[in-house]
Amino acid sequence: MDASRLTAGKAAAVFDAYGTLFDVHAAVQAHAAAVGPDAPRLSEVWRNKQLEYSWITSLMGRYRSFWSMTEEALDYALAQHPGVDRGLRGQLLDSYRDLAAYPEVPGTLRRLRALGLKTAILSNGNAAMLERAVAAAGLGDHLDAVLSVDAAGVFKTAPAAYAIVLDSLGVAREAVLFCSSNRWDIAGAAAFGFSTAWVNRRGLPDEYADLPPDAVIGSLDPLA
Structure with a gap:
């Protein structure tokens, strides 16, 4: 059509x-210089895990806030990219709130x-x-x-x-x-x-x- x-x-x-x-990738892009060369991949992992957590939670018949999954997905993404300064966590989350x-x-x-x-x-x-x-x-x-x-x-x-x-x-x-x-x-x-x-x-x-x-x-x- x-x-x-x-x-x-x-x-x-x-x-x-x-x-x-x-x-959804604007949060990491806003801090790309500080994040470093892993910025694009960090953003992809963050987004993919956020969605994965929502699907798995639904399949289990459970429910909790999408924001909590957003936080946990970022924690996973940071753990997968140890070269990224974990001190950026708060700034990344603040940027996600104001995409x-x-x-x-x-x-x-x-x-x-x-x-x-x-x-x-x-x-x-x-x-x-x-x-x-x-x-x-x-x-x-x-x-x-x-x-x-x-x-x-x-x-x-x-x-x-x-x-x-x-x-x-x-x-x-x-x-x-x-x-x-x-x-x-x-x-x-x-x-x-x-x-x-x-x-x-x-x-x-x-x-x-x-x-x-x-x-x-x-x-x-x-x-x-």
Whole structure:
């Protein structure tokens, strides 16, 4: 489907937060000189472990805050890179709390609302960390709702996580366009019944062939 037609007949555009609206690698990039040559790999391990912990916890039928997993994932990444000064831990976490939004995000959200769509975040992030990230990026005025999986007590890709959107925004699932940079998240949203746009910022190969996105875009610009 043409990305420009994705919003036709939709009542809401819902976005994953980390990696989609906010640059998850900006925290390490902000301290790249101090981190040293291991900076890119440290950032990748940090992100991958953060997600792994959420999936494993969900499979065990348990739940705890995404922020605690973010801290523990950084500890693992630092342990795997002993050449990086562990004294940077606090600065890296502070930078993660205040991640930069991608440049096109505010304008896209503004234009979508001008088209009459509700705009919202649905994130694995817990409420406190989302509130701070949205405020730091200045996105509050462009969003109708900031939704955390806290409300379901389970992380995406559990169906109960996506159902939060329907309960909170009062829309039918076929009226939702869900956008994420995470292909696994797109698969989960598609399985739930949302229309989807995969924001493939890094040009990654496709996967989950049985649950394809309705569109693949390199940024949010084509949406509105």
